[in-house]
Amino acid sequence: MAQLEIRNVTRRFGDFVAVDDVSFEIKSGEFFTLLGPSGCGKTTLLRMIAGFDLPDRGSIVLDGVDLKDTPAERRPIHTVFQSYALFPHMTVEQNVAFPLRMAGKDDATIRSTTRAALEQVKLDDKGGRYPHELSGGQKQRVALARGLVNRPRLLLLDEPLGALDAKLREQMQLELIRLQKDVGVTFVFVTHAQAEALALSHRIAVMNHGRIEQLDEPSRLYGFPKTRFVADFIGNVNMLDATVASTGATLSLALGKLGTIAAPAKEGAQPGQQGVYVIRPEQVSIRAAADAAPEPNQFEGRVYDFLYIGDVTTYIVDLADGHRIEALLANSLPGRARFFDVGDRVRVSWKAEAGAFLDA
């Protein structure tokens, strides 16, 4: 059931509205992510949940109790900071034992619980080290162990993987998922990295200008973005200006000089309505102009450029009317680095059920 409820929370700094009437619920045991660009309000929201800041309006309710009179140190909520914030004058063991000491546990309990927490993050041999003697990944794991050692109701993670290099980051992502599953503590994760959010989360709230644009499961967020911002922010997307021509079982969209395409129906769409049609590059298929059979949603163009990434190649195709569209082709055939060259005449097409019409 709902473990944390954010009810109409607003936070202003002078004229700037950092968090604007936000409401949502987080379920027990969930890996929940607040995703958005810097300045979208995600960190402000996290700080209010932790108790470092208070909402101007609205309430934050944990397990049915309003937290407005509970200071940070009495909330059963711990934070893993972006900088890790390990105590530099304490050993790894003392760092991890800190929350237990503050909770007034006896020495024997502190010792055994600390050891178990260090084992869980595979640092049981580093207990006597000081933070400055550890690598970035090890510091990260100490911060996690310290945050989880006395089983908080919530663990807040503020861009904890931001300081790690790409390879280590991927490894830590897997470890985070495993750890969260093992301890069963609800995670609230803050990040601006959309790929990270998709990989880790059960549900994601995409934030922009202090508001939640869309709250959904990763696959729905990626596959069925509800707003232009979400479509653009998560993954790559082709965005074409469109006007609704007719509504019905499928939507008929006028794409300027390109003509009309068929798109999935959208609730509330009215003929004449302006908006954008969005479609992911991997949903756009590309083939040589000569061997293409006529299909709906098919357009002729010329390869403007391509980006060879290894596993896939992104082709950037100039359509006849000046629109530019990206198509993704998997390089699954051995030895075939690419299929088309700059200047090749090609046809791009996509299925009528792909893509979506969104408000501008």
Added chain:
Amino acid sequence: MRRSPLLVASAIAVYLFLYVPLAVVVVFSFNDSKLSAEWVGFTTSWYAKLVRNDEMLKAATNSLVIAVVAAAAATVLGTMAGIAMHRYKSRLLPFMVLTPIAMPEILLGVSLLIFFITTFGEESLSLLTVIVAHTTFCIGFVAIIVRARLAGMDESIFEAARDLGATPWQTFRLVTLPLITPGVIAGALMAFTLSIDDFVITFFTAGAGVPTLPLTIYTMVKVAVTPEVNALSTLLMLLTLTLIVVAGKIAPDAIGGKG
């Protein structure tokens, strides 16, 4: 990189200018002559004489008591001020705390004198007024050093302590204080050295009954620069130098030097 001879020469000249007078004092404190003008022979008798001089011992005791108490008080208050300046980022606070440092000493001395006399009467001038006066101008130095120490720290460390269940007091005791301790000790040593050799402010606030080392030296010099004065100055120099070196080792970021 090749250094220009002119640069080397001017550097040497500046160092000579700074240190020759000090060296002269040290050298002549070992001179076996009542007149300081020429070198006669080596002796430590001036130091022995110094130790037997009751007036001098009383002055030394006064100076030590003043320096220890004033340094202790300034350390506590200055640490609090340093933390407050760091935490609240107020514009007014540093101005208020640091003004006594920038103020000409004579001004501070005179104003303190007027304050003590008009508020508590002429007979109030005593060891206590000197201690209060010294504390006043030492607070700012301690505050600067403590703030410099805090400035380099990750703010989220203190939030992490709160977050993990520490009360504000526990956060201070278990996290903040251990982390700023080098700055606090350096500040205390700095305050001690500033207090023990202060003349101007002491002169105005001490009244008649409280001779301190600098005041006594001044009185002796008025008659003649005796080797005894040299010996006393040398000891004072040694003490000050030791404390500054120690303070620099403890908090290099705050007191120049490396870092």
